[in-house]
Amino acid sequence: MMFKSLRRFTYSLLAILLACLSVPLLAKADGQSTTTHTLNSSYVVYGAGVASEHYADLDNVLGTDSNFKKLTSTASDYRKYISDSTNTTDAAMISSVAIAPGDPGSGVKVNIKDYNGSNNITTVTAQQYALVAQMAGVTDVTIVVTANRPVSGEAALTGVYKAFAADGATLNTTNTATANQMLDATQDAINANSDDKTYPGKLMAAVGDTTKQIAQEKQDGNSLTTDQIAKLLEEALAKRGISEQTTTNQVNNIVNVLVNFQNSPISSSSKYVSNVGNTINNVKNSTGNLMNKAKDWASSLDTKKASETAQNWFQKLIAWIQSLFS
Template identity: 30%
Template sequence: MKILNKLLLITTMFIFMIAPTIKAHAVTQEAWSEAVTVYGAALEQNNSLQEKTKSLLNTDDSDKIAYVHANDLTKYLNLQSNDSVLKSSIRIKKLAAGDGLTLNINQSAGKITKITEDTYKNALLTAGVTDAEVTIAAAEDVTGESALAGVYKAFEAQGETINPTQTQAAQNELNSISNINAENAGKNGYSQEQLNKAIAEAKAEIAKQGANLNTTEIKNIVVQKIENNGLTNVINDNQINIIVNFITNAQNSGVFSGENKDKFINSAKDYVNEIKNSDGFKHAADKAKDMGKNIKDSLEKEGVWEKFMNFIQSIIDAIMGLFK
């Protein structure tokens, strides 16, 4: 037992010694050295509007600069538009793997009238953007539907490839959630936070189960997460089918499988924790309790302890190998 305790102590010290090295290596290999600011095409010839938006985004002079045009909306989002109305802009800095996704919508000058922050995050995760700092802003009121195209254009500016199939799946998800939010606005027992949490948990569970599920299996998971988040008898059958449809499309585009799987699950967990800490969700949870419902934490921690112990055991084995 004393030997085990000593080995655990050595292991702990070893972890603390190598952690900074691992982190620095990850930053060098995976993070961007500079941020990218992507303006809507309407700002390309409007210096006054661009300067105002630059201030809203806190753009640095060292940022790479790009513009979102109507053909980018078609390419990434399968949407039709024209350059003159594209005014929402984004600033994005890719971070090291595991740092997570943070998103800020600066509405001090212009309002994003349709798309919520949580809905953007859910869609960004679906598109595979999991480790980044993203700021969205506009100098005038806009619906905000074109902002995702700017995120994808930023990755393109840095020489990284974004899968258009996944981005269109993300846009489909974004539009679908927005419509469901509108249909349930003001309905007793409903909040956007509850829905976004349920959807994120459903996607994480699908990834966890191997991302090769049929429609019935996906629907069962969605229904369970809807129930866990106090939305039974609030979200109707048609809305459930819409959710199942866009999650199935995301699964088929490869969002939850392969090398994306663990990254997606971890990012979804971080995102769910952010929702749970928000004032909107806390209010929704209190409201659900008043209605005799209980919102559950559906992102199970199964396997976390086993993985940790396996990791510890692997290091102990390595240390024992050195002694041998």
């Protein structure tokens, strides 16, 4: 009788533990069926054009360790995720990235790190990377970008998308291609306002505001015209206080990509609507290359390690309980 009671108690305890731990597991499964994803592991992705002799220095700059899974981004990956009509070669893939899971609701944060004292990402800003990654279907991650020699940085997100594929969450290539078009569309405005360090964050926040409204309208069954999208963007620019700094031609370039965004799968995602707000908050008051403090990067890695430790403990607990009845 005592043995049966112990067994019933043990089964009840196991059921409670399973119920408690099933919530994040179910959330993960649900996330895999949508167009918005986060990571389970941490990755470092080297550009194919980087000689292996630079890997140790890159690891030091990126702040990675042996827990990061290592990948290489190639010209083939660039054609898959960014543009299939390019002549990009492996030798041109120079940017390297590290990417780690963030806390739920943290959005996308990006740091661009100097290599040997030089900022070798010469064109793209941290704020552009963050919002564009969110538009591609990435959320709740921290990304660190660097390069061992000067490059524009346009190919860096290829490594991020490849890491997600390796993690089991392949991003929709229509979303990634459209998102990367936003790098080009916003670049002229950012270059023209290079003397205003707050401009990239305000511009990308305005773009994020507009994508959120477009997605909400689409999910309500409304397809917006180009003029309506332009009006939304102009209102968002005014809200951020940069309408006078952004020319009509620059606005039109962005609107053209926003039209493509409306036709992309991610604009139908309710999770995009909720998640993009987190990234907007990250970029709107951000200046410079560092959106995430070093301690927060370390914290995201500690959170990942703690999660893995908890999972290992739970597996050992199940094995022990099973041994009682074997």
